Each structure stands twice: as structure tokens, then as C-alpha cells.
Amino acid sequence: MRNRVQLLALPLSATAIFAAGCGSGSGDGGGEGKSVTMGITDKVTAVDPASGYDVGSWIVFNNVFQSLMSFPRGATKPEPEAAENCAFTDSASRTFDCTLRPGLKFSNGDDLTSQDVKYSFERTIKINDANGPAVLLDSIKTIDAPTADRVVFHLKYSDATFPMKIASGAGSIVDHREYPADKLRDDNKAMGSGPYRLDSYTAGDQAVFSVNDRYQGTAEVHNSGMTMKFFTEESGLGKALEDGDVDLAYRGLAAKDIADLQQKAASGDSHMKVVEGTGAEVQHLVFNVDDPAVSDKAVRRAVAYLIDRKAIIRDVYDRTATPLYSIVPQGITGHNTAFFDRYGEGGDTARAQAALTGAGITEPVRFTLWATPVRYGPGTVAELKEIAQQLNASGLFDVDVKSTDADQYAKDIAAGKYAVYVRGWVPDYPDPDNFTAPFFGDGNVLSNHYVNQRLSGELIPRTAAEDNRASTTSDFEELQDTVADDVPIIPLWQGKQYVAAKDTVNGLEWTLDQSTVFRFWEIQKVDQAG
Secondary structure, eight states, X not given: OOOOGGGGOOOOSOOOOEEOOXXXXXXXXXXXXXXXXXXEOSOOOOSSTTSOOSHHHHXXXXXXXXXXXXXXXXXXXXXESSEEEEEEOSTTSOEEEEEXXXXXXXXXXXXXXXXXXXXXXXXXXXXXXXXXXXXXXXXXXXXXXXXXXXXXXXXXXOOTTHHHHHTSXXXXXXXXXXXXXXXXXXXXXXXXXXXXXXXXXXXXTEEEEEXXXXXXXXXXXOXXXXXXXXXXXXXXXXXXXXXXXXXXXXXXXXXXXXXXXXXXXXXXXXXXXEEXXXXXXXXXXXXXXXXXXXXXXXXXXXXXXXXXXXXXXXHTSXXXXXXXXXXXXXXXXXXXXXXXXXXXXXXXXXXXXXXXXXXXXXXXXXXXXXXXXXTTOTTHHXXXXXXXXXXHHTTSEEEEEEEOOHHHHHHHHXXXXXXXXXXXXXXXXXXXXXXXXXXXXXXXXXXXXOOOHIIIIIIHHHHHTOSSGGGGHHHHHHHHHHHHHHOSEXXXXXXXXXXXXXXXXXXXXXXXXXXXXXXXXXXXXXXXXX
């Protein structure tokens, strides 16, 4: 599997049966509202969906392109979007059959048929861009388009999460007449069939969107267009919001700014509001289990006994995150509290010392906590310094903190140079598989040399084959308990999502859920609050 470092590069910030739903088209309640301007510090690395595996790019994809499936607001189960219906036609979850909605067109007027669907998936897989989502389509063996309105996916192995994967940005459908089959489009233009058109995109400056009047799907559009303005610094975004240059700020304000805005809004001393939503972004402390400093499980367990997550959330993140006690976050099927159950709330010096002395370790354990200062958010280094202080205060550890730039950080992790380091993760789709298979299945993206055959050879493949996701709970609970026992990583926090906006902007609550889909069409700007 290709290294997915780019997915592990998203900071905590101010984001921080398949039956068809009702079709609307952009004309039903859409296209008549005011245009909205949003500010964001995430970059858009690509507007071609065969590339771009980051939050900024997927905001573009989710609004400009259609997928066969999509996540309705607040839902973790996908439903048909460009498709009229989709279903697995075999008990092994290896044949997925979709029938398209009638009358689908791209924004340029070209018909969207099964040929375009087949072409889009095969193109992404063929190009296999290093910064693209082809890795999510790894289970595809072949694709048939027997009629203009039907497409059939034949999978290499059982993959019950396939509908979720194609509901993500990886499932974006492009016009086969507009996109070359074997290379990326390089003109900064995009042609899709989603609720919006991309009118213009200037890297580092802005992207301008208008409503696509040819759209046929489930979204109801409540504005006449969107503009994304890109900022390189949190302070610049904050000032733009304060000055009225943007209507809302998403993913880019520091935790302290969010806390300050919440306080002002609560006191009535502001024309701004902060909308909080559920999130599935997580951060972990990762152990290179081959490194002599932490190869002994007792050392890793001692760290788990000592880390006080609540102090980190309070002192570093101004309560804009929540403590995470397992690898599967709250709100996702199968979540448990394995680390809390085994190690408690943290700060337990007595049990940490017992773990070490039981393994014959009597001298302070020395290692470095490694971070990169930007990629996982502005609080990352401060967070690791807080963890180091907690460990050192016990007298059982002698730990320091170092950081380096993101590129060097990724190279050093791959080379096995760090004993302990931090990783963040924003999911592709809201299923426990996406929080477990990348870390503990084949092609471990953490580069920490942890292998457990029970997890990679039995539990993960078995859960991947189960179409009824609720029935996977016991297997995922065992997986979480095993990780808590072996401690190859320690979950630290689960992010919340925030949007700070003028009080004349409505609908933001429908853009923030665990699908991580930021829905332009839900946002509406009115003349006055209320």
C-alpha cells in the first residue's frame, strides 16, 4: 500500500440496502440565496480528483463532483446520489451493482453515463498519483458498464466498506471527454456534475464556485455561490473574519481563538457565533516497537498509565478536543474505552512504576518525543512538552521533545529514526475499518513495525467482509482491547469541528459531522440574524 502521509497531515483547528433519496436539483430552494465567502488555512493541493488527498481538495471534490453514493447530513451510512440504487449482489460483498439516476448531466451539458463512472475509477487507479486516493480503490478488480445506466464493480476481496469508500472524494465522477485517461489535468479547471461549478481557482488565493443548474441529486442548495479564500496564517484568517472580509472561518483558527469567540458569543458581546459539530479527527502517540528504548511492552504501558489527557485538553487545546481512550473514536461503530479500562485517567505513578519494576527496569527510561510543528496543528509541540513534563514528573522517565519540518519528519519516521512520535488522522469514511486497517492491517501506514497476525490476518479481513456493520462490534472491541494490551500506539484526543461565522450565516450545523463532508449547499446567508 502506498504511504498515506498526506492523510496524516491534518491539524486540529477550527474545523477544527441502498435506496435513493429524493432528487432535488439546484432549482429546489437553491441558487437564490446570497453568495457566501469562507476562509480556510488548508491548502487545495489538486482540483483533479485523481490527485489530492487532503481536506482542502476534498471540499472541492465533494461540492463540484458527484459520487455514486454520498453521506446524508448527520449520517454514517451512505445513500445513493448519482445512483438511483446500489447494492451488493452476493453474500461475500464482492460484487457491487449500481443503477444511475435518469437525466444526469455534467455542468457543461454532456450526458453522464456508466461509461463516465467506469472511466473515472479506472483513470484514478491507472494514474495512481502519489498524492491521490487510488489506495482507497485497491479492492477493485474489474468494472463493467453493461448498459448506459448500470455499472458493476467486481472486487478482488470482500470489502463491505466499499460503498463508503466510493461515497468519499475517491468516488468523484469526471467527464471522460474532459479528462485524459493516463495523466492529471493541469489547467486548474474542473468539470463535474455536483451542486456547484468551479468557476476559477488560483492556488494560494481563492476558489470561486457558482451553482450548477444542471445538477440532479439529493442536495438542496441554499445560496447562490461560494468563494474559498486561502490563508497561510491563523492570525490572517482571524483578522479577515473580524474585518468582515469572510463570512465564516473553517479549519484555521487556533484553539484559543475559538475559546475566546465562544466566550464573547455567550456574553452577547459579538456579532459572531461558533458552531460546534462532531468530529472524527484523532491523534495518537506512536511507538516504534523495534527501537530499544520502547521495545519492551512494560515501557509503553508505563507511559499509558502516566499520560493525563484531560490536562492536555485543558491546558493546550482550551477544551476544543475530547480525551480519546481507544483507537476507534466516539460515535463510530464498535467504539469502546479500552485504554481507560486498562490504564485509567492517567497520572498513576504507582502502577507505572510497578509495570517497569516488574520488567526489571529500575533506571529512568530515556527517549525523545518527536513532532512536526505545523502538520498536526499549532498545539502539537506544546502538547508533547506537556506529555514530557508528565512523564518526567514521575521520576520514571527522562524525556525531551524535538521537532523538525514535515518532509524530514516523514522521511525519518520511514527510516525508523524515532522511538516515539505523534500522528494525526482524519478518516476517509466514518467506519471503524478506517481507524484500524491502515494502522494494523497489511501496509501499516504508521511505520512503527508493529505486527499482530490476529489483527491483520483474522479480525480485519473478517470485519471487512461483513455487510452488516453493527455485527462487527465484537471483533472491533477485541481489536481495540488487543491494541490497549500491546500499546503500539496511545490514543490522545478526538477533535471537535468548529466553524466561526457572522451571525447572519445559517445552516452550518449541517456541514459538521463525522463524514467530514463540508456541504456548501447547506449554508445560507441572510440579511439579519435569526
